[in-house]
Amino acid sequence: MTALSCSPPDPATPPAPSPPTVPSAPPSTSVPPPVSRAFDYPATRKETITEELHGIRVEDPYRWLEDEKSPEVRAWMDAQNTLTRTILDKLPEREAIAERLRELFYVDSLGIPYRFGKRYFYTRRHADREKAIVYWKEGKDGQEQVLLDPNSWSADGSMSLGGWSVSWDGSRVAYSVKKNNSDEATLEVIEVATGKKSEIDVIEGAKYAHARWTPQGDGFYYAYLPTDKSIPVADRPGYTEIRFHKLGEDPKKDKLIRERTGDPKAFLNTNLSKDGRYLFVYVQHGWNATDVFFRDLRDPKQKDTWTPLTVGKDAIFSVYPYKDQFYVHTNEGAPKYRVFRVDPNKPERAAWKEIVPEHPDATLENVSLVGGKLSLLYLKDVMSQIELRFLNGKLDRVIPLPAPGTATPLIGQPDQDEAYFVFTSLVHPSEIHEISVKKGDARLFFKAKVPMDPSKFTVEQRFATSKDGTRIPLFIVASKDTKRDGTAPTLLYGYGGFQVAMQPSFRSSIIPWLERGGVFAMAVLRGGSEYGEEWHRNGMLHKKQNVFDDFLASAEFLIAERYTRPGRLAIQGASNGGLLVGAAMTQRPDLFRVVLCGVPLLDMVRYHLFGSGKTWIEEYGSADNPEDFKVLYGYSPYHRVQPGVKYPALLMLSADSDDRVDPMHARKFIAQIQEHSTGGLALLRIEKNAGHGGADLLKAAVQKGADELAFALSQMEP
Numbered sequence: 001m002t003a004l005s006c007s008p009p010d011p012a013t014p015p016a017p018s019p020p021t022v023p024s025a026p027p028s029t030s031v032p033p034p035v036s037r038a039f040d041y042p043a044t045r046k047e048t049i050t051e052e053l054h055g056i057r058v059e060d061p062y063r064w065l066e067d068e069k070s071p072e073v074r075a076w077m078d079a080q081n082t083l084t085r086t087i088l089d090k091l092p093e094r095e096a097i098a099e100r101l102r103e104l105f106y107v108d109s110l111g112i113p114y115r116f117g118k119r120y121f122y123t124r125r126h127a128d129r130e131k132a133i134v135y136w137k138e139g140k141d142g143q144e145q146v147l148l149d150p151n152s153w154s155a156d157g158s159m160s161l162g163g164w165s166v167s168w169d170g171s172r173v174a175y176s177v178k179k180n181n182s183d184e185a186t187l188e189v190i191e192v193a194t195g196k197k198s199e200i201d202v203i204e205g206a207k208y209a210h211a212r213w214t215p216q217g218d219g220f221y222y223a224y225l226p227t228d229k230s231i232p233v234a235d236r237p238g239y240t241e242i243r244f245h246k247l248g249e250d251p252k253k254d255k256l257i258r259e260r261t262g263d264p265k266a267f268l269n270t271n272l273s274k275d276g277r278y279l280f281v282y283v284q285h286g287w288n289a290t291d292v293f294f295r296d297l298r299d300p301k302q303k304d305t306w307t308p309l310t311v312g313k314d315a316i317f318s319v320y321p322y323k324d325q326f327y328v329h330t331n332e333g334a335p336k337y338r339v340f341r342v343d344p345n346k347p348e349r350a351a352w353k354e355i356v357p358e359h360p361d362a363t364l365e366n367v368s369l370v371g372g373k374l375s376l377l378y379l380k381d382v383m384s385q386i387e388l389r390f391l392n393g394k395l396d397r398v399i400p401l402p403a404p405g406t407a408t409p410l411i412g413q414p415d416q417d418e419a420y421f422v423f424t425s426l427v428h429p430s431e432i433h434e435i436s437v438k439k440g441d442a443r444l445f446f447k448a449k450v451p452m453d454p455s456k457f458t459v460e461q462r463f464a465t466s467k468d469g470t471r472i473p474l475f476i477v478a479s480k481d482t483k484r485d486g487t488a489p490t491l492l493y494g495y496g497g498f499q500v501a502m503q504p505s506f507r508s509s510i511i512p513w514l515e516r517g518g519v520f521a522m523a524v525l526r527g528g529s530e531y532g533e534e535w536h537r538n539g540m541l542h543k544k545q546n547v548f549d550d551f552l553a554s555a556e557f558l559i560a561e562r563y564t565r566p567g568r569l570a571i572q573g574a575s576n577g578g579l580l581v582g583a584a585m586t587q588r589p590d591l592f593r594v595v596l597c598g599v600p601l602l603d604m605v606r607y608h609l610f611g612s613g614k615t616w617i618e619e620y621g622s623a624d625n626p627e628d629f630k631v632l633y634g635y636s637p638y639h640r641v642q643p644g645v646k647y648p649a650l651l652m653l654s655a656d657s658d659d660r661v662d663p664m665h666a667r668k669f670i671a672q673i674q675e676h677s678t679g680g681l682a683l684l685r686i687e688k689n690a691g692h693g694g695a696d697l698l699k700a701a702v703q704k705g706a707d708e709l710a711f712a713l714s715q716m717e718p
Helices: 071-088 094-105 233-239 508-515 533-537 545-560 576-587 613-620 626-635 664-676 698-715
Strands: 050-053 056-059 114-116 119-125 133-138 145-148 159-166 172-179 186-191 219-224 241-246 255-258 266-272 278-285 289-296 307-310 317-322 325-330 338-342 353-356 363-370 373-380 383-389 395-399 418-425 428-436 442-447 457-465 471-479 490-493 519-523 569-574 594-598 649-655 682-687
Touching (some): 056 626, 094 508, 233 613, 255 266, 255 278, 307 317, 307 325, 317 363, 338 363, 519 545, 545 569, 569 576, 576 594, 594 698, 682 698
Parallel strands (some): 490 519, 490 569, 569 594, 594 649
Antiparallel strands (some): 114 119, 133 145, 266 278, 278 289, 363 373, 418 428
């Protein structure tokens, strides 16, 4: 998730934005003007629900659509989806696009190999399978053997593999199983040599669990989330505990290591050093602050105590233990991040030693320990750079990349010389490179064979200027023969939040669009991590409007530079990006022709009452707070819909098992648009057996991609 049109301040140090202009609350719709409904949508009942929140009357006519278990709501959903399928299935070029996506998606691909003991573990996706398979082999040249094949777990493909963790000796793997690709999961354990699944070591409540194995492989620490249905869904994160599971014992008797925080806004997680000496507990407050505690398991005096490493600081901290030292990656006092070395016997902040200072014009996105060295992944103008440094912080070498683009950090073990990284760009399919940390030489390990010719396309990095003067990177892809005359159908994508870096990586799904003369643009918005923590904070809480302004400026740039015009411009976003495009279409409906909105947040007054909503309060704020409410209500897309406005055509994409962002947002918003818009067609698409990330099936991804692109093309002005 990087030809300049202008070059004022360096984007690495964007100017401090002025207070954002918060949109005024929409006018009362008690006496709406007449609306000409151009489409025959399913009937949708309205309720007169008005609340006074912090002195403001807030109308919520479709609150009844929040109750998905209601027979009336389910019948309404069926009617909406039936209409949607009737229209989408008949769209011109839909089947041709689907066929092309099948060619692009069903290809052989490989994941990075991980070495544990003498064994290697990796994923492989076959061109004739729906889901990736986890394989293992004895030694680098051993025979490939299947370990986990989720293709065989359910006849309809509804069971999915989540995260998996290998014991240090390679003898066992703990992995999560998800129904309908939801976030809820069950943790299970399999013996590698025999392929035998344990019938005892089955742990429910594994929504946030990732096994942290002991060196002996006799058990692991994990985050446990109670499944008690009496706990309100939105409050459940505050009930997370850290537990220890000993293999072969009843999980219900697992030892409590760290009690719950009681704060539904905080995440609780754990880690264990490879040698088993240091156990860590992280309390993550949203996406902007971390408390870290540790315990020396070899010291009997620390059996039941925790030593605070950092507590109460408004900064992010990640700790990497190695050879009885802690390497701390943090943005404390350094928005673009730096690295400290800490002696665990002297954990007080004054004793920390800075070994990698903050870079003046690049963000230190990731730190890892491989082959006895520090691997640093930087972002400079959203392009990746990899450095290897000695443990004292001194530069060893810069790792050359195949081209400007996106790379992962070096992935390997702290005590192993071999490491790997993945490289990709917008028209450069992913490839894996193997590297010797000691020698620094790299070789191509695997390259996916995707049926497309990168030489037919151009990739530009341009910069738009946002409302407050901040420079906003844009990556723009088009066929070489696409003319800059304002006629190209253009798809603008964005996200802007939660420290997610939107980097230029390969997207098979945009190839059919490009091959039809389309332009694809990805906007790098505030709220992400691309330019450090200041960039993130200038796009969160009361400054969230900056993100929308950045996106609108990106659209205006594409129009001014003659890539397209409003009648040929579509926008796309999902999750927090769904909020983005919902805000964009309600603030500037004249600027876009089509909106593709996936699994979104749209009712910002009530979002924190559903799904994982309370964990996002640190990022968005809460309507329970008067000052937050003014901002949230000001831009909340659901509350900004006004009668008689010509809104763009809308394809709302929802998932029936999304337990992260409640689908009530999609239902309520589409009802508002269908009632009030005098503009384009508005459809609700509900994906079956799918969670927030989709259905984890290639065939489902093909159908979704074909629906989106065909809908966008069909709704464009001629």
